Amino acid sequence: MRRNRVGTYRIAVEVHYEERLERLFSKLAEEVRFRRGRLEVYRDGEKLVVVGYALDVTSLRSLANTVLRLLYVVLGTDRLLRVDRP
Numbered sequence: 001m002r003r004n005r006v007g008t009y010r011i012a013v014e015v016h017y018e019e020r021l022e023r024l025f026s027k028l029a030e031e032v033r034f035r036r037g038r039l040e041v042y043r044d045g046e047k048l049v050v051v052g053y054a055l056d057v058t059s060l061r062s063l064a065n066t067v068l069r070l071l072y073v074v075l076g077t078d079r080l081l082r083v084d085r086p
Contacts, residue, residue: 009060013067014047015075022048024074032070037063 015021022043029039029050037054050071052063 009054009057010051011060011064011067012049012051013071014044014049015071017043017046017048018078021074021078025050025070028070028074032063032066034059034063039063039067 022041025041025048029041032039034054036056036059037052040051040053042049042051050067052060052067054060054063
């Protein structure tokens with residue numbers, strides 16, 4: 001028998017704050033649309049925090065994968081842009 005859980009699941013990822021990373025993550029978070037969850041991006045001192053909220057564990061797993069994938073792409077792209085600067 002399957003029981004429904006009441007409440008919200010949450011995952012948070014913190015990285016060193018940089019304004020361009022915040023802008024990228026904020027724009028990407030607007031594009032991530034889940035019926036059973038959402039993303040939130042904010043600054044906490046010297047850290048950029050990306051938080052995923054979901055109504056169930058399966059949706060949380062999906063959000064976690066999305067956040068980690070976005071983090072990989074954004075930080076990888078940022079690293080490439082720094083290498084190419086004169």
